[in-house]
Amino acid sequence: MSDRFEARFAAVGGQGVILAGDILAEAAANFEGKNAIQSPTYTAQVRGGPTKTDVIIDSEEIEYPRTTAIDFMLCLAQNSYNRFAYNLKPGCVILIDPNLVHKVDEEQYNVYRVPIVELTKRELGRMVFTSAVALGAMVELVECVKPESMIEAIRKKAPKGTDVINIRAFNLGRSAAAELKR
Numbered sequence: 637m638s639d640r641f642e643a644r645f646a647a648v649g650g651q652g653v654i655l656a657g658d659i660l661a662e663a664a665a666n667f668e669g670k671n672a673i674q675s676p677t678y679t680a681q682v683r684g685g686p687t688k689t690d691v692i693i694d695s696e697e698i699e700y701p702r703t704t705a706i707d708f709m710l711c712l713a714q715n716s717y718n719r720f721a722y723n724l725k726p727g728c729v730i731l732i733d734p735n736l737v738h739k740v741d742e743e744q745y746n747v748y749r750v751p752i753v754e755l756t757k758r759e760l761g762r763m764v765f766t767s768a769v770a771l772g773a774m775v776e777l778v779e780c781v782k783p784e785s786m787i788e789a790i791r792k793k794a795p796k797g798t799d800v801i802n803i804r805a806f807n808l809g810r811s812a813a814a815e816l817k818r
Contacts, residue, residue: 639670639695641780642703645770646688646720647712652767655793656710657689659771663781663789664693671698686716693780708778709745710770711737712752729778731770731813748777750812756805765805768794772809776817783810 645653664672676689690703711717734749794802
């Protein structure tokens, strides 16, 4: 039986969601032995324009490479939510930055709020670690891959010399999401 998991990361160009999707797919495929694909989408205006990446993880071969029933969505921009909040399963876990996304459907979905951008800026000093913070929060909320697998994928995919701080960012995101679950 299939263990298909579908995730969507939506933001604006420059917020690191393409890298986040790449790291998630890497964690599933190379550190957990699952099948995984990533499909990024850029709009005409890459930096600052709506951007998304979809990731499918499955224990079986992935025959259809498009998302049809998304289990998890991360959103870091209202215009990206407005544009990409489709094909979400009822009960989908949606993680938003409440400083950037204000209107979401809370009747159909399980919405969690973590001020990811503010947390990244305050605790790490640089916005380039936003995607690692978001991945940590995601893994804590949906447990789609093991945290250890994600850390190994971060070590492999993060820009050279940034793995230690990216892992710190990942753990920061996990802690923030763990607080929500209490």
